[in-house]
Amino acid sequence: MGPNSLADERDRGFIIPIGGGEDRLKEMQIHRRFVELSGGENADIVVIPTASMLDKTGPDYNRIFSNLGAGKVEFLPISRRSDCENPEYSKMLDNATGIFITGGNQLRLSAILGGTFVATKIMQRNAEGVPVAGTSAGASIMSEHMVTGGQGNEPPAEGAVTLAPGIGLINTVIIDQHFTQRNRLGRLLTASSFNPSLIGLGIDEDTAAFIGPDNVLEVVGSGTVTMVDASRITHSSIWAAKPGEALSLLGLRLDILGEGCRYDLNTRIGFPPEDHLLVSTLPAPLS
Amino acid sequence: MGPNSLADERDRGFIIPIGGGEDRLKEMQIHRRFVELSGGENADIVVIPTASMLDKTGPDYNRIFSNLGAGKVEFLPISRRSDCENPEYSKMLDNATGIFITGGNQLRLSAILGGTFVATKIMQRNAEGVPVAGTSAGASIMSEHMVTGGQGNEPPAEGAVTLAPGIGLINTVIIDQHFTQRNRLGRLLTASSFNPSLIGLGIDEDTAAFIGPDNVLEVVGSGTVTMVDASRITHSSIWAAKPGEALSLLGLRLDILGEGCRYDLNTRIGFPPEDHLLVSTLPAPLS
Numbered sequence: 001m002g003p004n005s006l007a008d009e010r011d012r013g014f015i016i017p018i019g020g021g022e023d024r025l026k027e028m029q030i031h032r033r034f035v036e037l038s039g040g041e042n043a044d045i046v047v048i049p050t051a052s053m054l055d056k057t058g059p060d061y062n063r064i065f066s067n068l069g070a071g072k073v074e075f076l077p078i079s080r081r082s083d084c085e086n087p088e089y090s091k092m093l094d095n096a097t098g099i100f101i102t103g104g105n106q107l108r109l110s111a112i113l114g115g116t117f118v119a120t121k122i123m124q125r126n127a128e129g130v131p132v133a134g135t136s137a138g139a140s141i142m143s144e145h146m147v148t149g150g151q152g153n154e155p156p157a158e159g160a161v162t163l164a165p166g167i168g169l170i171n172t173v174i175i176d177q178h179f180t181q182r183n184r185l186g187r188l189l190t191a192s193s194f195n196p197s198l199i200g201l202g203i204d205e206d207t208a209a210f211i212g213p214d215n216v217l218e219v220v221g222s223g224t225v226t227m228v229d230a231s232r233i234t235h236s237s238i239w240a241a242k243p244g245e246a247l248s249l250l251g252l253r254l255d256i257l258g259e260g261c262r263y264d265l266n267t268r269i270g271f272p273p274e275d276h277l278l279v280s281t282l283p284a285p286l287s
Numbered sequence: 288m289g290p291n292s293l294a295d296e297r298d299r300g301f302i303i304p305i306g307g308g309e310d311r312l313k314e315m316q317i318h319r320r321f322v323e324l325s326g327g328e329n330a331d332i333v334v335i336p337t338a339s340m341l342d343k344t345g346p347d348y349n350r351i352f353s354n355l356g357a358g359k360v361e362f363l364p365i366s367r368r369s370d371c372e373n374p375e376y377s378k379m380l381d382n383a384t385g386i387f388i389t390g391g392n393q394l395r396l397s398a399i400l401g402g403t404f405v406a407t408k409i410m411q412r413n414a415e416g417v418p419v420a421g422t423s424a425g426a427s428i429m430s431e432h433m434v435t436g437g438q439g440n441e442p443p444a445e446g447a448v449t450l451a452p453g454i455g456l457i458n459t460v461i462i463d464q465h466f467t468q469r470n471r472l473g474r475l476l477t478a479s480s481f482n483p484s485l486i487g488l489g490i491d492e493d494t495a496a497f498i499g500p501d502n503v504l505e506v507v508g509s510g511t512v513t514m515v516d517a518s519r520i521t522h523s524s525i526w527a528a529k530p531g532e533a534l535s536l537l538g539l540r541l542d543i544l545g546e547g548c549r550y551d552l553n554t555r556i557g558f559p560p561e562d563h564l565l566v567s568t569l570p571a572p573l574s
Contacts, residue, residue, distance in 0.1 A: 155467045155491055155511040156543055180442045183470035189543060204442055204533075224442040224533045235559040237545060246491075246511045248545035250557035256443055256476060258524055258535035270537035272522040 011213040013037075014131040015169050017139030019177045019203035019223065020103055028068065030208045030220050035068045037131045037210075038098025046096040047075035048122075050112050051104030051137040061100060070098075076118070084116035093121040096130055103136030107148050110141055110164060119167045126169055136177050139203060144171035150187030156249060158241035161187035163194075170211065172265055173201040179226060180204045192230040193238040193249055199265060200228030207259075215265040219257045229253035229268050298500040300324075301418040302456050304426030306464040306490035306510065307390055315355065317495045317507050322355045324418045324497075325385025333383040334362035335409075337399050338391025338424040348387060357385075363405070371403035380408040383417055390423030394435050397428055397451060406454045413456055423464050426490060431458035437474035443536060445528035448474035450481075457498065459552055460488040466513060467491045479517040480525040480536055486552060487515030494546075502552040506544045516540035516555050 014037055018030055038045050045065050049057040058075030065073045076089050083089075093099070099122055101109070113119045126132045132142070140146050146166030154160055163174075176188045179202035192200040203209055204223025211217040219225045230236075235250040257263055260273030301324055305317055325332050332352050336344040345362030352360045363376050370376075380386070386409055388396070400406045413419045419429070427433050433453030441447055450461075463475045466489035475487040490496055491510025498504040506512045517523075522537040544550055547560030 153468055153470060180470070180473060181440055183440060183467070185472060186467060222533065224535075235548075235557070237559070246509065246545045247543065248511075248548045248557075248559060249543040250548070250559065252541040252543065254539040254541045256534065256536040256539065258533045261522075261535045261537070270522070272524070272535060272537065 011129070013126045013129045014213070015126065015142060015211040016131060016133035016208055017142055017175050017177070017201065017203055017211075018133060018135035018208040019139065019179055019205045019221070020136035021178070021205035028064070031064055032068050033210065033220055034098060034100065034131065034133045035065055035070045038070065040069055041071045043070040043097050044072045044095050045070050045074075045098040045100060046092050047073065047100045047102065048078065048118070048138075049075050049102045049104075050078045051106060051109040052102050053104065057102050057104070061102060065100070078112065078118065081112055081116060084113065084118045090117060090121065093118070093125060096125060099125060099130060099132045101132070101134035101138030101141065103138055106137035106140040106146055106166075107164060109137055110146065110166060113167065114165070122167060123169060132169060133208075139175050139177045141166045142169045143173055143175045144168035145174050145191070145198065147174060147176050147187065147191060150184070150190070152183040152187070154186045156186045156189035156193065156247040158238065158243055158245050158247065160190040163191060172215070173199045175201045175203065177203050178205055180223060185226070188228055189230075189249060189252070190238070190247060192228050193236045193247060196230035196233055196236070199268065200226070200230070202226035202228065211265070216262050217265065218262045219259050221259060225257040225261075225263075227255040227257065227263050227270065229255075231268065298416070300413045300416045300500070302413065302429060302498040303418060303420035303495055304429055304462045304464070304488065304490055304498075305420060305422035305495040306426065306466055306492045306508070307423035308465070308492035315351070318351055319355050320497065320507055321385060321387065321418065321420045322352055322357045325357065328356055328358045330357040330384050331359045331382050332357050332361075332385040332387060333379050334360065334387045334389065335365065335405075335425075336362050336389045336391075337365045338393060338396040338428075339389050340391065344389050344391070348389060352387070365399065365405065368399055368403060371400065371405045377404060377408065380405065380412060383412055386412060386417060386419045388419070388421035388425030388428065390425055393424035393427040393433055393453075394451060396424055397433065397453060400454065401452070409454060410456060419456060420495075426462050426464045428453045429456045430460055430462045431455035432461050432478070432485065434461060434463050434474065434478060437471070437477070439470040439474070441473045443473045443476035443480065443534040445525065445530055445532050445534065447477040450478060459502070460486045462488045462490065464490050465492055467510060472513070475515055476517075476536060476539070477525070477534060479515050480523045480534055483517035483520055483523070486555065487513070487517070489513035489515065498552070503549050504552065505549045506546055508546060512544040512550075514542040514544065514550050514557065516542075518555065
């Protein structure tokens with residue numbers, strides 16, 4: 001059975017990790033889609049620029065979303081934990097129809113927002129149907145287990161990745177960004193090897209995964225989204241590897257999703273664009 | 288059933304693609320293993336430095352293999368097609384117990400050796416049991432379908448890779464080298480998408496795949512060998528992709544092999560080091 005389309009009835013809101021650099025996209029497809037999901041001219045979008053150290057980040061996104069027809073856009077100038085106690089911000093989040101988390105440093109984001117009502121509100125509002133998008137660091141922090149470090153250009157290896165608790169909008173995936181451009185497959189595979197029950201979600205720049213309430217994601221953008229499913233590996237050397245040693249991981253499943261492709265996080269099956277019929281007549285991939 | 292060990296009776300000789308930069312390996316494990324397979328103190332190794340433009344490449348490998356105890360080492364100073372007609376070289380190859388193809392430019396290699404008796408002799412001698420090793424460009428040219436170009440750091444995409452005919456010691460794989468270090472998964476996936484019957488073989492620097500006569504390969508070195516099996520993909524967009532467009536490839540199998548791991552090219556199953564028993568009790572990966 002093919003996944004539902006993005007138009008279907010909503011329960012929790014969309015979760016939209018973006019791989020960074022999305023502003024380079026012609027016609028800003030990703031931002032436009034987010035604005036539409038947030039209500040278009042009736043949208044009340046709240047931007048959280050905390051990951052960034054730049055004062056211009058908040059205003060920049062206000063301009064971007066306004067230009068795309070968002071009815072209302074504001075940002076929360078949160079740069080320290082005490083800022084999170086501002087009751088004004090609480091009201092703004094209560095009224096938000098869309099929440100956007102900018103890029104920067106994901107540890108700054110988790111260290112400042114973690115355990116505050118702002119983080120709680122983001123979870124609540126998303127559970128109530130509000131779409132939450134985040135780019136780069138803002139994408140990483142969405143997952144329960146957040147990638148915080150690890151070199152690119154390296155094979156999977158002991159010590160190749162570091163994790164920290166994210167805000168946990170989604171706990172079935174580990175999200176990585178700038179994925180192909182920074183050659184991060186090795187660190188995502190390492191993260192997947194820790195506990196193969198989690199799906200690795202590697203998002204390229206200028207690309208986003210729109211994760212619907214039905215846990216089916218759809219790809220929008222010029223790059224790819226790489227799904228790493230380690231749940232059926234027959235061998236992993238992670239528990240026995242020496243410091244820095246390259247890992248062996250046998251029996252991985254990989255789906256490379258270009259624009260329009262969908263992936264069902266429940267069944268771990270990828271679907272080509274607009275191709276329910278073909279797929280529904282095929283066996284599940286690799287089974 | 289687990290694969291045979293490298294010690295088993297020989298039919299054709301080992302085919303040994305190396306990912307480049309192997310001389311950085313402590314104790315030169317890969318070169319030592321090649322010298323042993325070639326007969327050790329009774330070895331008569333012929334080096335083909337044609338891919339390189341450097342005069343020192345031949346003498347350098349003479350020194351390397353001599354220092355590792357090879358009884359005899361010579362190189363063929365072939366830098367143009369007419370050199371290939373030298374009957375002296377024919378005799379040298381007839382007596383060789385090991386053949387080593389250096390790095391450099393694989394198109395230079397195929398353009399100079401292609402269709403000459405030197406290329407034919409390499410095939411013949413390997414069929415008779417002589418191990419043939421090649422590093423970097425020397426590894427690429429071993430496969431029937433040789434990767435000649437394509438940017439790293441890019442997702443799989445239309446036009447992301449260029450192929451040319453190699454010398455064809457092996458026709459079931461497409462070999463790529465400097466694999467993780469130059470982020471070449473995208474171009475190897477693109478190559479695999481052309482015809483999913485071929486297995487993508489991505490070899491890291493300082494790493495080699497020792498492909499035995501039984502078509503079981505074993506990994507030696509400090510990096511990994513990535514096996515891309517596209518034979519069970521449920522969707523590929525390659526035939527419909529616009530110029531430069533990122534590809535969708537659904538249902539790929541990936542095995543990341545660290546040192547000591549083996550992979551059976553016939554069954555497309557990976558095996559952990561020294562672990563026939565465990566594996567033989569498991570279902571085939573992903574089936």
